[in-house]
Amino acid sequence: MREGILLRIYIGESDKYEGKPLYRYIVEFCRKEGIAGTTVLRGMLGYGKSSVIHNSSILRLSADLPVVIEIVDDVDKIERIKPMLAEIVREGLITEERVKIISYTGREEG
Numbered sequence: 001m002r003e004g005i006l007l008r009i010y011i012g013e014s015d016k017y018e019g020k021p022l023y024r025y026i027v028e029f030c031r032k033e034g035i036a037g038t039t040v041l042r043g044m045l046g047y048g049k050s051s052v053i054h055n056s057s058i059l060r061l062s063a064d065l066p067v068v069i070e071i072v073d074d075v076d077k078i079e080r081i082k083p084m085l086a087e088i089v090r091e092g093l094i095t096e097e098r099v100k101i102i103s104y105t106g107r108e109e110g
Contacts (some may be wrong), residue, residue: 004101005078006037010048010054011087011092023067026088033081036073036104043068048093074101 015022023040030038043066071078078096085094 002101003075004072004099005075006097006099007071007078007085008091008095009071009089009092011067011069011089012064012066013067015091017088022089023069026069026085029084029088030071030081035071035077035081036063039070041068041070072101
């Protein structure tokens with residue numbers, strides 16, 4: 001077991017960075033930076049600083065749904081990418097919490 005950091009980034013599904021969906025840009029950025037894992041979760045309902053409620057109502061096919069990006073790794077790696085993420089995320093919320101990494105296993109690609 002070891003100490004790690006979990007970053008959560010709350011953004012809108014339609015947010016973009018350099019012409020690409022922001023959530024995709026962040027995942028690709030984290031992968032390039034050698035971060036252990038990143039997951040994107042799409043919300044059904046939510047609101048942020050603007051207090052505008054975004055939902056997945058069948059009547060609103062183009063809703064800007066909430067998206068949460070979770071990033072987990074060792075403290076030093078997360079500390080290294082935090083300043084870059086703060087520049088990339090122009091609208092949204094970034095939170096951080098300490099976590100205990102119990103196990104990190106998987107299969108090798110290739």
